[in-house]
Amino acid sequence: MRSMTVPAGYAAVSASERRFLPPAVAVSTVAFALQPPAEARIGDPATGESRPWAQAAAAGDDAVTLWIPLVRRTRPPFADCWALPGGPIPWDETLVDTALRTLRAAVRRAPGYLEQLYSFGAVERSADAQRLVTIAYWALYGEDELAGAAEPVAAMADPGASDDPHPAAGDPGSDPNVAWFSADRLPPLAFDHAEIVAYALSRLRLKTEYSAVAHRFLGETFTLAQLRAVTEAIRGHAVDPANFRRQSLAQGYLIDTGETQTGARHRPARLYRFRLRTEHPNEGIAS
Amino acid sequence: MRSMTVPAGYAAVSASERRFLPPAVAVSTVAFALQPPAEARIGDPATGESRPWAQAAAAGDDAVTLWIPLVRRTRPPFADCWALPGGPIPWDETLVDTALRTLRAAVRRAPGYLEQLYSFGAVERSADAQRLVTIAYWALYGEDELAGAAEPVAAMADPGASDDPHPAAGDPGSDPNVAWFSADRLPPLAFDHAEIVAYALSRLRLKTEYSAVAHRFLGETFTLAQLRAVTEAIRGHAVDPANFRRQSLAQGYLIDTGETQTGARHRPARLYRFRLRTEHPNEGIAS
DNA sequence: GCAAAAGTGTTACAGGTACACCCATGC
DNA sequence: GCATGGGTGTACCTGTAACACTTTTGC
Secondary structure, three states: OOOOOOOOOHHHOOOHHHHHOOOEEEEEEEEEEOOOOOOOEEEOOOOOOEEEOOOOOOOOOOOOOOEEEEEEOOOOOOOOOEEOEEEEOOOOOOHHHHHHHHHHHHHOOOOOEEEEEEEEOOHHHHOOOOOEEEEEEEEEEOHHHHHOOOOOOOOOOOOOEOOOOOOOOOOOOOOOOEEEEEOOOOOOEOOOHHHHHHHHHHHHHHHHHHOOOHHHHOOOEEOHHHHHHHHHHHHOOOOOHHHHHHHHHHHOOEEEEEEEEOOOOOOOEEEEEEOOOOOOOOOOOOO | OOOOOOOOHHHHOOOHHHHHOOOEEEEEEEEEEOOOOOOOEEEOOOOOOEEEOOOOOOOOOOOOOOEEEEEEOOOOOOOOOEEOEEEEOOOOOOHHHHHHHHHHHHHOOOOOEEEEEEEEOOHHHHOOOOOEEEEEEEEEEOHHHHHOOOOOOOOOOOOOEOOOOOOOOOOOOOOOOEEEEEOOOOOOEOOOHHHHHHHHHHHHHHHHHHOOOHHHHOOOEEOHHHHHHHHHHHHOOOOOHHHHHHHHHHHOOEEEEEEEEOOOOOOOEEEEEEOOOOOOOOOOOOO
8 A cells, every 4th residue: 555645845946046947837627526537536635545436336427526536646746746747838739639638538528518717827826837828628538438448548638737747557447546536525635736626626616506517427428407506516506497598498498308318117208408609719628 | 020920830940840749838928007107118909019108197097998018029930029028937937926937027117916717728829830838827016016116137137928938128117018908909919919919808807796896007006986996997898986995895805094095186085005915825926 | 056976765576486276196 | 096206377576667756055
């Protein structure tokens, strides 16, 4: 069992001359999902250890907490510390493509949504090391994105945290350096990634207030009860089913598929599909 | 008269090996004001020429359009092109401090508000040159900020656009390389700064919908008519005075100073002061 | 007095909330 | 039948838009 030491931080880097290098730029992504994928490992926030998740509930659809994938760093600074998926920006790749590539390398799936969050570049982040500017993104994984098999590792770019690439080791599905954590029970994070996660969480909640993002956690078709459960999980309080129905339908973004969901011991619920619409410029995955 | 040539762009840079350097990071700021400062130069969007602004209306308070300060680049790429105030990030300076310093170097005043906007890093920005990532800020100058005398140039950092510093020349108040332009009549801009300005404008309008930023264009005390005029200028449509009064006062952010504004040929208007409140984290000038 | 803008009152409407009630299914 | 959640109807509350009206100044 790997012991979880105090983060080594920048003090471990004996390269004070790095202070005079230009700032390094990296992309980091906070990804949210209602459930880790089937083959994923889950992390223990106390020990920092990760183990495979023997998924018990197969059809259970209890949307309760949010999960976030993290990557364990293998090099200083912050070696052995968990960090957000990300990495440096190659010269021929857009910011959003870097976020996508590094996220896919860690989760081995493409997210259902991706949007720029904020850029962090405080000075204290880099007391002794090279200055690091982090452009943070946030992403969502829906049921559909997590349902299929994981992508092969192949010649994929490394999921290494932030600015410190390392070769991805291990066979698909059991990389001990990638694990999912419950959003409210995270281990100590490298750099200022804890601050980034907190900011992403507040933005996610804010966004569900005036925008329609809850559906992205679900599959292509869903019942209004499922959509409401997701909304309640994010907002943190109960929502009146009757009013939620009317307001959701009045928005015009939900399309009745005509199909219904059977099997439950009550009246079958109608299945809806979300209507594709053009996103705001500089937002969404097509940024 | 300096002729306005087609932007030289990156083609003028014969350094294709720059492609393999790490991305450069710069901060650029879109600053808004209702009026250029008294000693400022105004720019002609057609010729690119700037000339001192003999301010005619002294007490005129007609809030009609928004003004933006720009800096003329003196070096390639985009030499002779106008660009947003900004510059590279020193290793010991936070992002917001870099934005503040470069903005003060150009406007020679501190803004009344400053907030991060978005980070731009598309690949096509840097076809032949070094990759450039721009972290954009937007700022507001109120009456008070622009009222006093300009700060001395001193040992101030250079206002040079984006990633290409150059020594600031000229005496205070007549630097021909800094000029204010009307926000809807801008000259061709360097890099993708036109896109950044457009995004900043849309965010400014959006922000006045659900937030209180209009007051930052004004001095410490103001009448409701002034605040309404600013709101109308930003929103682009008329607002009912009676309803605006009630809604503004109901917010609880306005404090009646007890004083009134005399001199106009109608009933004197009460003067209000804006109530200081804690801003959202990662927003505002104290980011 | 007259014009102009400050400031108040009132009504109508739209959207959200709360909650009573009916409907359709599994057991 | 009965429990359970899907789905509908409706009264109430609140914030906003529209606009008539009064008040107070300068000329």
